[in-house]
Amino acid sequence: MGGKNSHHPQYFPLSTFHLPLFLEASLSDLPPVRVRFAPSPTGRMHLGSARTALYCYLLARRTAGTFILRIEDTDRKRYVEGAEQELIDGLHWLGLNYDEGPDIGGPSGPYRQTERRAIYQKWADKLVEDGHAFHCFCTAERLEQVRQEQQKNKQNPRYDGTCRSIPLSEAKKRVAAGEKHVIRFKMPTEGETRAVDVMRGEITWQNKDLDDTVLLKSDGLPTYHLAAMTDDYEMRITHVIRGSEWLSTFPVHVNVIRALGWPEPTWMHLSVFLKPSGKGKMSKREAADAIKDGHSIFVMDLKDLGYTPEGVLNWIVLMGWGVAEDDVMTLDQMVERFSINNLNPSPAAINFTKLDHFNGTHIRLMSTEELAGRIKPFFERAGYSVDEGILLKLTPLIRERLVTLDDSIPFGGFFFQPTVSPAAADLIAKDLTPAQSAEVARRSLDILSKLPDLSHASAEPPMRQYVEESGLQPNQVFGILRVAVTGQKVSPPLFESMEIIGREKVLERVQNAIKLLESL
RNA sequence: GCCCCCAUCGUCUAGUGGCCCAGGACGGGGCCCUCUCAAGGCCCAAACAGCGGUUCGAGUCCGCUUGGGGGCACCA
Numbered sequence: 343m344g345g346k347n348s349h350h351p352q353y354f355p356l357s358t359f360h361l362p363l364f365l366e367a368s369l370s371d372l373p374p375v376r377v378r379f380a381p382s383p384t385g386r387m388h389l390g391s392a393r394t395a396l397y398c399y400l401l402a403r404r405t406a407g408t409f410i411l412r413i414e415d416t417d418r419k420r421y422v423e424g425a426e427q428e429l430i431d432g433l434h435w436l437g438l439n440y441d442e443g444p445d446i447g448g449p450s451g452p453y454r455q456t457e458r459r460a461i462y463q464k465w466a467d468k469l470v471e472d473g474h475a476f477h478c479f480c481t482a483e484r485l486e487q488v489r490q491e492q493q494k495n496k497q498n499p500r501y502d503g504t505c506r507s508i509p510l511s512e513a514k515k516r517v518a519a520g521e522k523h524v525i526r527f528k529m530p531t532e533g534e535t536r537a538v539d540v541m542r543g544e545i546t547w548q549n550k551d552l553d554d555t556v557l558l559k560s561d562g563l564p565t566y567h568l569a570a571m572t573d574d575y576e577m578r579i580t581h582v583i584r585g586s587e588w589l590s591t592f593p594v595h596v597n598v599i600r601a602l603g604w605p606e607p608t609w610m611h612l613s614v615f616l617k618p619s620g621k622g623k624m625s626k627r628e629a630a631d632a633i634k635d636g637h638s639i640f641v642m643d644l645k646d647l648g649y650t651p652e653g654v655l656n657w658i659v660l661m662g663w664g665v666a667e668d669d670v671m672t673l674d675q676m677v678e679r680f681s682i683n684n685l686n687p688s689p690a691a692i693n694f695t696k697l698d699h700f701n702g703t704h705i706r707l708m709s710t711e712e713l714a715g716r717i718k719p720f721f722e723r724a725g726y727s728v729d730e731g732i733l734l735k736l737t738p739l740i741r742e743r744l745v746t747l748d749d750s751i752p753f754g755g756f757f758f759q760p761t762v763s764p765a766a767a768d769l770i771a772k773d774l775t776p777a778q779s780a781e782v783a784r785r786s787l788d789i790l791s792k793l794p795d796l797s798h799a800s801a802e803p804p805m806r807q808y809v810e811e812s813g814l815q816p817n818q819v820f821g822i823l824r825v826a827v828t829g830q831k832v833s834p835p836l837f838e839s840m841e842i843i844g845r846e847k848v849l850e851r852v853q854n855a856i857k858l859l860e861s862l
Numbered sequence: 863g864c865c866c867c868c869a870u871c872g873u874c875u876a877g878u879g880g881c882c883c884a885g886g887a888c889g890g891g892g893c894c895c896u897c898u899c900a901a902g903g904c905c906c907a908a909a910c911a912g913c914g915g916u917u918c919g920a921g922u923c924c925g926c927u928u929g930g931g932g933g934c935a936c937c938a
Contacts, residue, residue: 820897
C-alpha cells in the first residue's frame with residue numbers, strides 16, 4: 343500500500359472508516375503514474391506548494407507509481423540561495439518522500455534544470471528546423487516600447503511579429519555572427535486550440551489571442567514553457583498536477599507538445615489559496631499578519647510554531663478535495679481514499695482555525711511515547727533540561743490541552759522547574775480574604791503532609807472530604823493549591839500534577855504559599 | 863482593457879436529474895460533564911448568487927447577468 347517511505351505512525355482516528363475490500367482491489371486497477379513536483383527555488387515553501395506536492399504524492403502512492411522532485415531553476419535572476427534545501431526539508435518534514443530527486447538521484451536525472459541545458463537547446467533547434475519556432479533578435483527595450491504603444495492604443499500587449507518572417511538561412515547567419523537572440527514559438531494565427539483539464543473538462547482558446555512565447559532565453563536557458571514540457575516528456579510524466587496560474591499558458595504548452603509530436607500527459611490545474619477573507623490571494627502583508635497571529639503560510643514556520651505534519655497535511659488536503667465524512671485522516675488513509683475525480687476547481691480561502699483543530703486532533707491521537715518525543719524539543723528550546731521520566735508522565739496530562747506542540751511549555755514547563763513563584767494575588771481564592779486563603783492552605787498542608795505518599799489516589803479523597811466539611815467550593819480550595827503548587831492559575835489536573843511533582847516539593851511549595859499569604 | 867477559470871451554510875466541502883424541505887467538518891450558540899484550562903457527549907442556528915431556459919422533475923444540464931479568482935515578461 344502507499345506511503346512506503348512514510349515516517350508516520352500507524353494509528354487510526356476514533357472516527358476511523360473501514361475500507362471495503364473491493365476498494366483495496368481497485369487499487370491495482372489504476373495504472374502506475376509518474377508525477378513530479380516541480381517547484382522553482384525562488385522563495386520559501388508555502389502552503390500552495392505543499393498541497394501540490396501532497397496531491398502528487400497521493401496520486402503516485404495510490405497507483406503504486408513514481409513521485410519525482412524536479413527543481414526548476416532556470417531563472418537565475420530570482421534564484422534564492424537555500425530555497426532548494428528548504429523545499430527538500432519541507433517535503434521530508436511532511437513525510438512526502440519522493441522516489442527520484444536532485445539529492446537522491448534516479449534513472450531520469452539530472453533533476454535540476456540548469457544541469458539539463460543541452461537537452462532544451464536540442465529540442466528548441468528541432469522546433470526551429472521544423473518551422474514551429476523562430477529566432478528573434480528584438481531587444482528588450484524595443485519590446486517594451488511596443489508594449490507601451492499597444493497599451494496606449496488599448497490593444498492587447500503581445501509580440502508584434504517582427505522576426506517571424508526572417509528566413510531561416512538569414513537568421514542562422516546572424517546567430518553564427520554572435521547576434522543576441524531568443525527562440526520564440528510560432529503560435530498558429532488561425533483556428534483554435536483545445537485542451538482538457540480533468541477538473542474542468544475541455545477548454546478552448548482562439549489562436550489569434552495567443553502570443554509567440556519565448557522558449558529559449560538569450561542566456562541559452564529555457565523558459566518554463568520549454569523546460570517543463572521537455573522534462574515532462576524526457577521523464578515520461580503521465581500526470582501533470584500544477585497550480586491554476588498555469589491555466590493561461592496552458593495552450594502554449596499543448597501547442598509545443600503537439601508541435602514536437604510528444605504524447606500529452608493528463609492535466610490538472612489546482613485552484614489557488616485565497617487569504618482568510620476570501621478576497622484575493624495571500625499577499626506579503628497577509629503573510630506577516632498570519633505570523634503575528636501565531637500562524638504562517640510557510641511550511642517550515644509551521645513546524646517551528648509547533649504544528650505537526652499530520653495536522654498540516656490533513657488541513658491542506660481538504661482544501662480542494664472533499665470527502666463525504668470522516669475527515670480526520672493520516673497520510674496513509676489519504677492515499678487509500680484519494681481520487682483525482684474528487685478534486686475541486688474553485689479557489690479556497692485559508693482558514694487557520696481549522697488548522698488548529700486538525701493539529702489538536704492529531705496530537706490527541708498520538709501515543710504517549712510518540713507525543714513525548716515530539717514535545718521534547720520544544721521544552722529544550724524553551725530552556726528546560728528534560729527528565730525523560732517526568733516527560734513521559736506529564737504527556738498524558740497535557741495531551742488534550744494542546745493545540746500546538748509549543749503549547750506544552752505553558753501547560754507543562756513548571757514540571758521541570760525546581761521552584762515556582764506564584765503571584766500573591768493569584769493565591770487568594772474567589773470570595774475569600776488572604777487570611778482565609780492562608781487557613782485553607784494550612785489545612786491542606788496538614789492533610790497532605792500526613793499522607794505516607796502523595797499520589798493522585800491517596801490525596802484526592804481526604805482533600806475532597808475537607809472541601810465537604812469546610813463548606814467551601816472545590817475550586818476555591820483546589821484553586822489555592824493549584825497556584826501554590828504549579829505557580830499558575832491554569833494547569834493540568836491538580837492531583838495528577840502533584841503526584842508528578844512529588845511529595846517533598848509539593849509540601850515545600852504549599853509552605854511557601856502559606857508564608858506569602860501570611861505576609862499580606 | 864483582453865483571455866481563461868470558478869460559483870452549495872461565515873469557512874472547507876458532500877452532492878454526477880428524482881434517495882436533498884440539501885449531508886459532514888471548522889467556527890458560533892445552548893446544555894451536560896467538571897478542581898482551572900481543555901477534551902468529550904448531546905442539541906440548535908446557518909447555504910444551492912440572480913434571471914431565463916431544457917425536462918414529468920434541476921443544487922445537479924444549457925444560456926445570460928452578477929460576483930470572485932488567475933493571467934496578459936527573455937518569471938516560474
